[in-house]
Amino acid sequence: MEEPPQTTPPDQHRLREIELDVRTQDVEINMGPQHPATHGVLRVLLRADGEILVGAESHLGYLHRCAEKIGENVDYIQYMPYTDRYDYLSSMNNNLSYSLAVEKLLGVEVPKRGQYLRTILAELNRIASHLVAVGTYGIDIGAFTPFFYALREREFLLDLFEKICGARLTYSYIRPGGVMNDAPAGWLNKVAEFCDIFDQKWPEYWNLLVQNKIFIERTANVGVMPAQTAIDWGCTGPMLRGSGVDWDLRRDQPYLVYDQLDFKVIVGEGYRGTLGDCFDRNFVRMYEMLESIKMVRQCLAAIEEGEVSHPDVSLTIRPAPGEAYVGIENPRGELGHYVVSDGTKIAKRMRCRAPSFVNLSVVEHTLPGCMLADAAAIIGATDIVIGETDR
Amino acid sequence: MEAPKRDTAWGPMEVHFQAAREAHAALQEAGLEVELHQPNLPIFAEEGEAKRLAKKKADEPHEWRGDAFLLLKDRERLLEALSLIREQLAFQQIVDVTAVDFDAEDSVLWGVYQVLSLTKKARLTLKVHLPKDDCRVASAVSVYPGADWHERESGEMYGITYEGHPDPRNILLPDDWVGYPLRKDYEFPEEYHGISCV
Numbered sequence: 001m002e003e004p005p006q007t008t009p010p011d012q013h014r015l016r017e018i019e020l021d022v023r024t025q026d027v028e029i030n031m032g033p034q035h036p037a038t039h040g041v042l043r044v045l046l047r048a049d050g051e052i053l054v055g056a057e058s059h060l061g062y063l064h065r066c067a068e069k070i071g072e073n074v075d076y077i078q079y080m081p082y083t084d085r086y087d088y089l090s091s092m093n094n095n096l097s098y099s100l101a102v103e104k105l106l107g108v109e110v111p112k113r114g115q116y117l118r119t120i121l122a123e124l125n126r127i128a129s130h131l132v133a134v135g136t137y138g139i140d141i142g143a144f145t146p147f148f149y150a151l152r153e154r155e156f157l158l159d160l161f162e163k164i165c166g167a168r169l170t171y172s173y174i175r176p177g178g179v180m181n182d183a184p185a186g187w188l189n190k191v192a193e194f195c196d197i198f199d200q201k202w203p204e205y206w207n208l209l210v211q212n213k214i215f216i217e218r219t220a221n222v223g224v225m226p227a228q229t230a231i232d233w234g235c236t237g238p239m240l241r242g243s244g245v246d247w248d249l250r251r252d253q254p255y256l257v258y259d260q261l262d263f264k265v266i267v268g269e270g271y272r273g274t275l276g277d278c279f280d281r282n283f284v285r286m287y288e289m290l291e292s293i294k295m296v297r298q299c300l301a302a303i304e305e306g307e308v309s310h311p312d313v314s315l316t317i318r319p320a321p322g323e324a325y326v327g328i329e330n331p332r333g334e335l336g337h338y339v340v341s342d343g344t345k346i347a348k349r350m351r352c353r354a355p356s357f358v359n360l361s362v363v364e365h366t367l368p369g370c371m372l373a374d375a376a377a378i379i380g381a382t383d384i385v386i387g388e389t390d391r
Numbered sequence: 392m393e394a395p396k397r398d399t400a401w402g403p404m405e406v407h408f409q410a411a412r413e414a415h416a417a418l419q420e421a422g423l424e425v426e427l428h429q430p431n432l433p434i435f436a437e438e439g440e441a442k443r444l445a446k447k448k449a450d451e452p453h454e455w456r457g458d459a460f461l462l463l464k465d466r467e468r469l470l471e472a473l474s475l476i477r478e479q480l481a482f483q484q485i486v487d488v489t490a491v492d493f494d495a496e497d498s499v500l501w502g503v504y505q506v507l508s509l510t511k512k513a514r515l516t517l518k519v520h521l522p523k524d525d526c527r528v529a530s531a532v533s534v535y536p537g538a539d540w541h542e543r544e545s546g547e548m549y550g551i552t553y554e555g556h557p558d559p560r561n562i563l564l565p566d567d568w569v570g571y572p573l574r575k576d577y578e579f580p581e582e583y584h585g586i587s588c589v
Contacts, residue, residue, distance in 0.1 A: 310441075317441075
């Protein structure tokens, strides 16, 4: 990496002094619920003093679908498709978190091949999700073209998912007890092919979007969140790592086969500005994609023939009484499922701890003091999916 | 610190059991009345057990599996317990605040707090019982700011009053919604502002 040129942080106090010379009135601006930069039906009420934000308030609930209530009324397998629809950009990870929680209550461990397939799919899904995150972020701040580049690689991934489970967005592929079916013949070779293609294409995103001068100007030193704030507010995923906290559930609470894989946890380092700014969050996402490719390659090398599902788990599931919380590293952060069972077919509580919901709650506190034009950049860098915040 | 050993495909279990035992001892030492509940079934089921359970309900309902948790007896001392967990036991991050209505017949709701330690790499679950006819508990926001939206959500869904919460409005539901949807005795409305719900 070349030595990054440092840009100086804008002098907020001086800007405010100029503003205070004039008699002004705070203006309330309604951003959303149908605003392209809120990535869904989120409404943010902004309060601006001239060009500087003095307050922000999120209004959620436009996409609330009562998923948790539904979870207390349908049986365990019937609930599977609802998990797909939380964070529709990373359905594999949602399925995985839910399945692991149910398996914890069942006390069954998926056979090795099933675990490797799950890991490969979770990582491929992470790449697909980060591609959309970084691509749409480009649109938010005025770069339209990189999004189409991102969709090109994502298309390859969606074709891979379609080949293995028939669906392109809501997979329901990973399910309690294992996976839906074994990979079709030649599928793993296709995955290897994707890894090679992606390695070649990655520098395109890096050079075209992230190293672009306009991108850097719009993101460096913008929306800075100190590490302590990120920890206090429960931020996880790239939001937490972008602030320089070295924490990744795949390494620190290893599930599936992550303990056998060799990978680096990407942490923001203030590459272009202050540590914890919008640039760092995208920096983390960009390099995480390369780490995911590395993990997929290792899984491809280690995967062996065998069963993919546990023979004891059928369509009727009656887990032992008890409660289980499993949190996994979703592309957006810690996705947790908290399942309470009383030994019957239907759960007593089906809680989903959504990373977007928590990551969004801190944005209200990051926005005041920033420029109005940066609101879209800061909300975009949080990478929220409304299906998950509202559930 | 060393990464915890992975002992199951769904993550380390022994680390969390250990953390629950340590927290139990520390809280008791501070004079708080806490019960430690540990699952009494082995982590892994015997071969064929899941299949057998699927056909027939388990005979012994007192046998259970999953995570261990701590139950705080006195809800008035919740903040004391949470501050101790954060400051002394180094659980820096709140992961989730939620509630459980286990049965419509029960007289209590469970308030559930999931915390995570970034240094010990462990999780801890703290529970507190809230009587349904007097459903209030101190807000955890002063100890863990991240509890803010979680408390707003479980407040509107279960009708829990989080005392001292800075902004206790509804978050996912409309402001004029009647009833607490996640309670087991909730009755679905017939219509909402002229929109039929049936």
